[in-house]
Amino acid sequence: MSISRRDFNKLLLAGTAGSAFGLFGISNTAFAARKRVVVIGGGFGGAATAKYLKKLDPTLSVTLIEPKAAFVTCPFSNWVLGGLKTMKDITHTYTALRNQYGVNVIADRAVAIDPVKNSVKLSSGKVIGYDRLVVSPGIDFKYDEIAGYSKKIADSSMPHAWQAGPQTVLLHKQLQAMKNGGTVVLCPPGNPFRCPPGPYERASLIAYYLKRHKPKSKIVILDAKEKFSKQGLFTKGWERLYPGMIEWRSSTGGGKVVGVDAKTMTVETELGAVKGEVINLIPSQKAGKIAFEAGLANEKGWCPIDPASFESTMHKGIHVIGDSCIAGAMPKSGFAASSQGKVTAAAIVNLLRGQEPISPSLVNTCYSLVGPNYGVSVAGVYRLSEAGIVEIPGSGGLTPVDATDDQLEQEALFADGWYTNICKDIWG
Numbered sequence: 277m278s279i280s281r282r283d284f285n286k287l288l289l290a291g292t293a294g295s296a297f298g299l300f301g302i303s304n305t306a307f308a309a310r311k312r313v314v315v316i317g318g319g320f321g322g323a324a325t326a327k328y329l330k331k332l333d334p335t336l337s338v339t340l341i342e343p344k345a346a347f348v349t350c351p352f353s354n355w356v357l358g359g360l361k362t363m364k365d366i367t368h369t370y371t372a373l374r375n376q377y378g379v380n381v382i383a384d385r386a387v388a389i390d391p392v393k394n395s396v397k398l399s400s401g402k403v404i405g406y407d408r409l410v411v412s413p414g415i416d417f418k419y420d421e422i423a424g425y426s427k428k429i430a431d432s433s434m435p436h437a438w439q440a441g442p443q444t445v446l447l448h449k450q451l452q453a454m455k456n457g458g459t460v461v462l463c464p465p466g467n468p469f470r471c472p473p474g475p476y477e478r479a480s481l482i483a484y485y486l487k488r489h490k491p492k493s494k495i496v497i498l499d500a501k502e503k504f505s506k507q508g509l510f511t512k513g514w515e516r517l518y519p520g521m522i523e524w525r526s527s528t529g530g531g532k533v534v535g536v537d538a539k540t541m542t543v544e545t546e547l548g549a550v551k552g553e554v555i556n557l558i559p560s561q562k563a564g565k566i567a568f569e570a571g572l573a574n575e576k577g578w579c580p581i582d583p584a585s586f587e588s589t590m591h592k593g594i595h596v597i598g599d600s601c602i603a604g605a606m607p608k609s610g611f612a613a614s615s616q617g618k619v620t621a622a623a624i625v626n627l628l629r630g631q632e633p634i635s636p637s638l639v640n641t642c643y644s645l646v647g648p649n650y651g652v653s654v655a656g657v658y659r660l661s662e663a664g665i666v667e668i669p670g671s672g673g674l675t676p677v678d679a680t681d682d683q684l685e686q687e688a689l690f691a692d693g694w695y696t697n698i699c700k701d702i703w704g
């Protein structure tokens with residue numbers, strides 16, 4: 277039996293309550309030989325896929341490969357910088373996936389994929405075979421596009437903090453150590469990149485911290501772009517909450533970064549140098565390393581897929597989801613990655629049964645906090661078309677620019693609720 281769109285939607289609505297066992301009338305003996313699905317990456321996309329594969333078909337053998345013992349989410353890492361959450365609040369373990377859902381979680385790194393033999397090699401040397409493979413390794417960085425910049429500099433003095441973890445802690449410490457009257461230089465990359473509104477939420481929450489603790493300080497945003505996500509909403513929020521504190525320079529207005537000097541803490545732009553006590557340079561991005569090494573990425577650095585199943589167009593039997601894949605109109609977000617993970621799980625269950633994947637809708641909502649009681653959001657529903665994944669016109673929406681204080685406060689509450697729910701849905 278295949279999974280229909282109706283069954284799939286029912287499962288999504290069921291949320292975290294119970295498993296799909298029984299929902300589709302699948303028995304443990306449905307398959308003589310257990311089909312093996314291997315998932316690389318235990319973040320938003322990979323962990324959601326692993327869990328929903330087991331929910332949809334508990335008879336599957338699902339192995340999740342993830343080197344980290346616990347996952348620190350990028351969503352809400354800006355809240356940590358603002359002093360509104362702790363690193364502990366945004367850290368999630370794999371205990372429930374392992375114990376409640378029967379996912380075989382292996383704490384290791386995938387170092388090679390053999391698409392002919394259908395196997396994955398781990399850094400321990402172990403080789404694991406699969407019937408279907410899901411690759412959700414997130415992003416990697418193009419360090420070499422900016423003169424003087426490197427991974428070493430990002431790890432030690434100019435953190436990007438665009439993968440939550442030690443660099444988030446470093447950036448937080450740098451902000452706390454900065455003198456009152458210091459300058460924070462924040463450099464967002466060009467499109468496409470992980471979480472389009474993320475740098476501007478970060479500027480907002482750093483401003484929130486500075487306003488309370490170091491009010492003479494300022495933030496200079498040197499942007500590689502001419503415009504940015506939710507620009508009108510952020511700009512209005514900055515004028516209201518942090519007047520005079522945040523200066524944004526567009527790419528042609530002196531924002532394009534061409535080099536850095538870590539010794540003098542200087543950023544070189546096309547129109548001159550800018551010094552900062554804290555420099556948060558977010559480099560351009562590409563698909564996660566393993567996707568390149570496996571030949572899943574194109575010349576632009578991202579992985580082309582068939583949008584109905586997220587199966588790679590480069591290698592059969594391998595599905596690429598999340599930030600690494602080219603998902604048409606969908607932004608590179610955690611919500612999008614988890615939504616893609618659920619669609620992929622359903623597609624794999626059908627494909628393993630010799631059935632066509634269904635083509636359900638995909639969803640995304642991105643909340644951003646401008647201040648603790650000041651939230652803004654953008655939402656969209658997506659469908660498949662001949663042009664790939666497109667947004668259904670009129671399906672989503674943006675917080676109105678003339679939203680009332682009550683509405684903005686509601687959005688901030690929704691953001692908190694969104695985080696709790698999505699984390700429970702994926703890792704809980």
Ligand SMILES: Cc1cc2nc3c(=O)[nH]c(=O)nc-3n(C[C@H](O)[C@H](O)[C@H](O)COP(=O)(O)OP(=O)(O)OC[C@H]3O[C@@H](n4cnc5c(N)ncnc54)[C@H](O)[C@@H]3O)c2cc1C
Pocket residue numbers: 316317318319320321322341342343344347349350351352353354384385386387412413414415437438439470471474475478564565566597598599600608609610611612613641642643644
């Ligand atoms: C500051 C910031 C704020 C954000 N806020 C939001 C938000 O509010 N809402 C939202 O929806 N999104 C937000 N995002 C975006 C979100 O974090 C990403 O889009 C999402 O994490 C992408 O999911 P993913 O599965 O592709 O990658 P990830 O979640 O990064 O997961 C990738 C995993 O793969 C593992 N991995 C990598 N290589 C290997 C390998 N070779 N072997 C095994 N494992 C491997 C990594 O260790 C990692 O755990 C934010 C991002 C940032 C930076």
